[in-house]
Amino acid sequence: MNLKEISKKLIKGDFSSLLGFANGNKNVHPSEVAKMLYSVPADTALKAFQSLPANTQGKVFSYVDILLQKDIVKHSTKQKASHILNELSSDDRIAFYSSVKGVERSSFLELLNEKNKDAVHDILGYPDNSVARLINTEFATIDREITIAEAIEHLRKNHKDNETANVIYVVDKDGKLIDDIPVRRFILNDPSKKVADILDGYCVSLKMTETKEAAVAKFMEYDRVVLPVTNTDNVLLGVLTVDDVLDVAEQKYTKEIQNFGGVEGLDYPYVKTSFFALIKKRATWLIILFVGEMFTATAMGYFDAEISKAVVLALFVPLIISSGGNSGSQAATLIIRAMSLKELTIKDWWFVMRREILSGLTLGFILGTIGFIRIAVWQNLHLYNYGEHWALLATTIFLSLIGIVMWGTLSGSMIPIVLKKFNIDPATSSAPLVATLVDVTGLVIYFSIAAIILKGTIL
Amino acid sequence: MNLKEISKKLIKGDFSSLLGFANGNKNVHPSEVAKMLYSVPADTALKAFQSLPANTQGKVFSYVDILLQKDIVKHSTKQKASHILNELSSDDRIAFYSSVKGVERSSFLELLNEKNKDAVHDILGYPDNSVARLINTEFATIDREITIAEAIEHLRKNHKDNETANVIYVVDKDGKLIDDIPVRRFILNDPSKKVADILDGYCVSLKMTETKEAAVAKFMEYDRVVLPVTNTDNVLLGVLTVDDVLDVAEQKYTKEIQNFGGVEGLDYPYVKTSFFALIKKRATWLIILFVGEMFTATAMGYFDAEISKAVVLALFVPLIISSGGNSGSQAATLIIRAMSLKELTIKDWWFVMRREILSGLTLGFILGTIGFIRIAVWQNLHLYNYGEHWALLATTIFLSLIGIVMWGTLSGSMIPIVLKKFNIDPATSSAPLVATLVDVTGLVIYFSIAAIILKGTIL
Numbered sequence: 051m052n053l054k055e056i057s058k059k060l061i062k063g064d065f066s067s068l069l070g071f072a073n074g075n076k077n078v079h080p081s082e083v084a085k086m087l088y089s090v091p092a093d094t095a096l097k098a099f100q101s102l103p104a105n106t107q108g109k110v111f112s113y114v115d116i117l118l119q120k121d122i123v124k125h126s127t128k129q130k131a132s133h134i135l136n137e138l139s140s141d142d143r144i145a146f147y148s149s150v151k152g153v154e155r156s157s158f159l160e161l162l163n164e165k166n167k168d169a170v171h172d173i174l175g176y177p178d179n180s181v182a183r184l185i186n187t188e189f190a191t192i193d194r195e196i197t198i199a200e201a202i203e204h205l206r207k208n209h210k211d212n213e214t215a216n217v218i219y220v221v222d223k224d225g226k227l228i229d230d231i232p233v234r235r236f237i238l239n240d241p242s243k244k245v246a247d248i249l250d251g252y253c254v255s256l257k258m259t260e261t262k263e264a265a266v267a268k269f270m271e272y273d274r275v276v277l278p279v280t281n282t283d284n285v286l287l288g289v290l291t292v293d294d295v296l297d298v299a300e301q302k303y304t305k306e307i308q309n310f311g312g313v314e315g316l317d318y319p320y321v322k323t324s325f326f327a328l329i330k331k332r333a334t335w336l337i338i339l340f341v342g343e344m345f346t347a348t349a350m351g352y353f354d355a356e357i358s359k360a361v362v363l364a365l366f367v368p369l370i371i372s373s374g375g376n377s378g379s380q381a382a383t384l385i386i387r388a389m390s391l392k393e394l395t396i397k398d399w400w401f402v403m404r405r406e407i408l409s410g411l412t413l414g415f416i417l418g419t420i421g422f423i424r425i426a427v428w429q430n431l432h433l434y435n436y437g438e439h440w441a442l443l444a445t446t447i448f449l450s451l452i453g454i455v456m457w458g459t460l461s462g463s464m465i466p467i468v469l470k471k472f473n474i475d476p477a478t479s480s481a482p483l484v485a486t487l488v489d490v491t492g493l494v495i496y497f498s499i500a501a502i503i504l505k506g507t508i509l
Numbered sequence: 510m511n512l513k514e515i516s517k518k519l520i521k522g523d524f525s526s527l528l529g530f531a532n533g534n535k536n537v538h539p540s541e542v543a544k545m546l547y548s549v550p551a552d553t554a555l556k557a558f559q560s561l562p563a564n565t566q567g568k569v570f571s572y573v574d575i576l577l578q579k580d581i582v583k584h585s586t587k588q589k590a591s592h593i594l595n596e597l598s599s600d601d602r603i604a605f606y607s608s609v610k611g612v613e614r615s616s617f618l619e620l621l622n623e624k625n626k627d628a629v630h631d632i633l634g635y636p637d638n639s640v641a642r643l644i645n646t647e648f649a650t651i652d653r654e655i656t657i658a659e660a661i662e663h664l665r666k667n668h669k670d671n672e673t674a675n676v677i678y679v680v681d682k683d684g685k686l687i688d689d690i691p692v693r694r695f696i697l698n699d700p701s702k703k704v705a706d707i708l709d710g711y712c713v714s715l716k717m718t719e720t721k722e723a724a725v726a727k728f729m730e731y732d733r734v735v736l737p738v739t740n741t742d743n744v745l746l747g748v749l750t751v752d753d754v755l756d757v758a759e760q761k762y763t764k765e766i767q768n769f770g771g772v773e774g775l776d777y778p779y780v781k782t783s784f785f786a787l788i789k790k791r792a793t794w795l796i797i798l799f800v801g802e803m804f805t806a807t808a809m810g811y812f813d814a815e816i817s818k819a820v821v822l823a824l825f826v827p828l829i830i831s832s833g834g835n836s837g838s839q840a841a842t843l844i845i846r847a848m849s850l851k852e853l854t855i856k857d858w859w860f861v862m863r864r865e866i867l868s869g870l871t872l873g874f875i876l877g878t879i880g881f882i883r884i885a886v887w888q889n890l891h892l893y894n895y896g897e898h899w900a901l902l903a904t905t906i907f908l909s910l911i912g913i914v915m916w917g918t919l920s921g922s923m924i925p926i927v928l929k930k931f932n933i934d935p936a937t938s939s940a941p942l943v944a945t946l947v948d949v950t951g952l953v954i955y956f957s958i959a960a961i962i963l964k965g966t967i968l
Contacts, residue, residue: 079711081730202696213734215693216675234674234692237661252538270759271540273752275672275734292751293732299755300729303762304846310769311842312835320847321857325864329871332839336914339835340876344883346827351893357820361813364823368805368830368948375831376771376798376944380791383770387763388779398780405784412788417799424803434810455795485835489827 057089065101080106084113096121108134112142116149117322123158132161139212140166141186141294144173148183181265182258184298185279185288188214191221192245194228199241205233217276219286220245227278227286229253255280258287262298267392269295306390309478310383312339342486346371349490353497360508362436362443363500366421367493370450373417374458374492378484381406381462386476389466399467403460410459414452422448439507446503450496457495458488516548524560539565543572555580567593571601575608576781582617591620598671599625600645600753603632607642640724641717643757644738644747647673650680651704653687658700676735678745679704686737686745688712714739717746721757726851728754765849768937769842771798801945805830808949812956819967821895821902822959825880826952829909832876833917833951837943840865840921845935848925858926862919869918873911881907898966905962909955916954917947 056068068086083106087095095118102110111119111134123131135143135158143162147170150158155174159167169187176182190209192201201218209215218236220228229249239248255278256265268277275292305315314331316323323331350357350367357364385402388394394402425444428434436443462484466476469483501509515527527545542565546554554577561569570578570593582590594602594617602621606629609617614633618626628646635641649668651660660677668674677695679687688708698707714737715724727736734751764774773790775782782790809816809826816823844861847853853861884903887893895902921943925935928942960968 079713079731081732085730206697206699209697211694211697213691215697216691232672232675233696235670237692237695238665238668238670238674240665254538266755269752270755271544272538273540273750275751292734292755293728296725296729296751296755296758299758299762300850303758303766304850307762307766307769307846308842310766311838313839313842316843319850319852320843321852321860325867328864329868332836332868333872333875336832336835336839336872336876337879340828340832340879343828343831344880346831347824347883348893350824350827354820354824357823358817361817361820361823364816364820364826365806365809365813367823367826368809368952369799369802371827372802372805372830372834372944372948373795373799376795377791379770380772380795383767383772384775384779387766391759391763391778393778393780401780405787408784409788409791413792413795416792417795420796420799421803424806434807485831489831493827 056086060086060090060094060098063094063097065098068098068101080109081113083110087114087118092118092121096125100126104130104133108137112138115319115322116146117318119146120150120154123161128161132163135161136163136166139186140169140188140288141184141291143170144183144185147174148178176258179261179263180258181256181260181262181279181290182288184262184265184294185258185290186214187288188212189219189278189286189289190215191219191225191286194220194244194246194249196245197241198236198239198243198245198248201245202236202241213291214289217278217289219278219289220249221286225286226284227253227255227280230278253278255284256290257282262295263302265290266295266299266302306477310481312336312481339485342483343489345486345490346493349493353493356497356501356509360500360504362508363446363497366447367496369421370447370454370496371489371492373451374454374488375485376458377410377413377455378458378462378488379481381409381459382466382476382480382484385463386466386480389470389476396467396471399464402463402467406459406463407456410456411452413459414455417455418448418451421451437508439504442503442507446496446500449503450499453495453499454488454492457491458484461487461491515545519545519549519553519557522553522556524557527557527560539568540572542569546573546577551577551580555584559585563589563592567596571597574778574781575605576777578605579609579613582620587620591622594620595622595625598645599628599647599747600643600750602629603642603644606633607637635717638720638722639717640715640719640721640738640749641747643721643724643753644717644749645673646747647671648678648737648745648748649674650678650684650745653679653703653705653708655704656700657695657698657702657704657707660704661695661700672750673748676737676748678737678748679708680745684744686712686714686739686743689737712737714743715749716741721754722761724749725754725758725761765936769940771795771940798944801942802948804945804949805952808952812952815956815960815968819959819963821967822905822956825906826955828880829906829913829955830948830951832910833913833947834944835917836869836872836914837917837921837947838940840868840918841925841935841939841943844922845925845939848929848935855926855930858923861922861926865918865922866915869915870911872918873914876914877907877910880910896967898963901962901966905955905959908962909958912954912958913947913951916950917943920946920950 060068087098099107099122147155159170162170173182190205192204216233218231218233220231222228230253231248235248254268254272254274256268258279258281269292277290278286279288279290280286308315312335314334316331385394422444425436425440425447429436429440465483466480469476469480519527546557558566558581606614618629621629632641649664651663675692677690677692679690681687689712690707694707713727713731713733715727717738717740728751736749737745738747738749739745767774771794773793775790881903884895884899884906888895888899924942925939928935928939
């Protein structure tokens with residue numbers, strides 16, 4: 051039975067197929083059950099989850115989205131919710147508590163046993179964006195002075211079979227991190243060797259307070275799949291696996307792309323975001339952009355005399371300002387992305403400026419030429435009559451495009467660098483600034499060039 | 510000595526500090542040497558690389574960028590280049606050959622030994638975007654009928670200590686994949702148990718022909734760090750580790766963001782892309798957008814009589830069309846991202862359409878109200894004189910904004926879905942279509958509403 055058929059049955063209130071799917075078949079991964087629950091309305095998902103046997107619930111819980119997780123905790127008996135939350139792996143537990151705030155968080159914290167409550171409380175003291183919020187506090191440690199055989203014996207007795215046992219950490223008596231050993235090295239070496247003999251002396255680690263973005267960068271730079279996390283005294287406090295970082299990377303990119311598109315980053319997926327939350331996220335930027343763009347009306351107001359003398363000038367306003375906007379957003383995109391990949395820093399501003407001025411002039415020349423040809427062709431094929439001074443008008447368009455594209459490119463590349471200099475996230479704030487600045491100043495450039503070239507003819 | 514000091518010395522031709530850095534200190538990761546080489550000009554980087562001892566070169570090579578890799582291969586003796594390329598891990602080797610094309614690829618292929626050449630040749634037969642291009646063909650297999658102790662003995666004899674031994678694969682006599690076992694399970698279980706007894710019967714795998722994006726999704730869905738890759742007959746051909754996918758994910762997001770900003774995805778980082786390559790990547794889209802936007806001049810041409818009668822109408826053109834464009838790009842961003850995260854499919858078009866029409870009307874109403882107030886305030890504070898019929902003009906702006914924002918939102922959300930339906934990548938092609946369509950039709954909506962409302966007064 052496929053996903054769609056099971057979803058249909060779930061919506062009809064028939065949970066037996068999900069049960070059959072989740073229990074009868076050993077080859078079903080909890081994430082597949084979670085995917086099924088995601089595909090049906092919230093109330094159905096909750097009922098279906100509750101129909102699962104207790105041991106399956108625990109496994110599935112960590113794969114469902116936060117909205118359903120909250121629903122489940124709220125609508126379960128205190129005992130059951132407590133059981134689910136205490137049995138979660140420590141990183142999934144932190145993820146859950148990080149996503150609930152205020153009174154809700156306090157009441158949910160009461161569901162944990164003392165040990166877990168203290169642990170969660172500690173971690174929640176670290177900033178939202180820190181590595182601490184992602185760590186798994188279960189990990190395996192050994193002493194460097196024992197043999198491999200002894201180490202294996204120790205692990206077999208003390209450690210559960212889960213992913214945190216893929217890498218073993220060597221610590222000193224104060225719990226300070228000395229090195230990490232992938233567990234494969236225990237079986238690929240002679241068991242009589244000492245642990246100290248198979249250390250490679252090279253250990254990359256993260257600090258609790260590092261940002262999630264820094265962690266993503268470190269995983270990529272060192273090609274690791276798991277990294278130890280320590281406090282400032284180098285005491286090992288947890289481990290971070292790359293799959294958690296992959297989610298973070300994707301969320302980060304999603305917000306970055308949404309910011310580019312002029313939407314405040316959504317907290318939940320589009321389909322799960324309520325209509326009013328969606329309007330709020332969008333209205334904020336739209337209003338900021340709109341208020342900024344109102345200056346275009348002011349700017350054009352200064353040139354109303356010119357427009358009434360030469361209406362033909364108005365025809366090219368959308369073309370002119372959109373070219374400035376497009377070239378500005380190209381430049382901003384390239385620079386913001388290069389900064390976020392650490393290919394560029396604010397110190398490179400002079401390199402960027404020279405390069406972008408030259409790019410702007412070249413691109414402006416290309417567009418200007420096309421614009422000139424467009425007017426010449428329309429005029430000479432009698433598609434539109436720009437008047438006897440059409441060649442001067444075409445020259446105005448040509449020069450304006452060079453000026454505006456160059457200006458757009460320059461602003462687009464410099465604004466992100468300036469914002470970064472003042473510690474403002476360029477991805478979030480550049481778009482409206484670039485758009486407004488380029489549109490308003492673009493109009494001024496255009497009408498000023500027109501005033502100079504067309505003076506005495508059509509103006 | 511820090512990165513900056515070493516870079517400075519390198520540029521001066523003093524490679525000894527790099528050498529000291531790379532050799533003298535056991536705690537230096539090859540990626541750190543690579544980072545150093547990235548920070549200096551290409552010719553210095555090449556010379557510095559060549560000054561490294563042979564065994565360090567091999568390790569550093571896989572961490573430097575493709576441009577330097579090509580330089581190194583071209584400027585080394587045939588024997589040395591051949592040694593470096595043959596010693597690479599199979600996934601790094603494929604990555605190198607995937608990035609060189611045509612004659613260069615053929616000549617570089619000659620540097621490989623027969624076995625590696627055949628293997629690379631096979632893999633290059635798969636599409637650029639397939640999982641096959643990322644796999645590591647070194648992996649450890651065992652039989653299910655032996656004991657854990659025998660398996661460990663077998664691995665110790667036959668397998669090198671590298672990351673591919675973190676997970677062991679159980680295959681049948683035809684090489685078909687049965688299951689995967691994290692190596693930790695060998696040490697956490699009694700050595701006298703049979704391999705068959707510690708299998709969990711649940712094995713996620715990838716096909717050679719699956720796309721890289723599908724692989725990213727699978728890693729995230731199942732929280733795995735390594736996945737086996739098979740052909741259509743389920744024969745195990747290689748393994749894929751998540752760190753390679755992380756690079757792919759980042760490249761994918763970079764291209765996606767660049768496409769959003771109206772730039773063709775760059776092949777190399779901004780700073781390493783030549784001026785002319787950069788112009789080419791940008792000019793293409795700028796010209797397409799420019800040609801599209803030329804229709805705005807045509808559209809406005811039809812209304813030149815209205816503009817000459819009421820110049821005041823022209824003043825609001827930039828504000829009106831930018832609002833349509835902004836709301837369109839918001840909607841497009843949200844929908845494209847939701848589709849790429851598989852939260853939405855083309856089948857959801859009706860849900861999206863209803864939602865976006867309602868969103869558009871709401872957002873348009875908000876902006877329209879602000880626009881109306883703006884005109885009323887300016888008029889009554891005598892900041893600008895819109896004439897005796899200013900209230901009608903303000904009503905025109907109000908209604909136009911509702912219409913245009915609704916239309917922008919609708920187009921922005923539907924164009925990506927339509928493109929997807931025709932198997933065109935919405936991320937690449939939506940922006941120009943949305944921008945052009947919304948700007949041109951926005952003008953028509955604006956002037957049509959103006960014609961109706963202002964007829965008999967200022968028109």
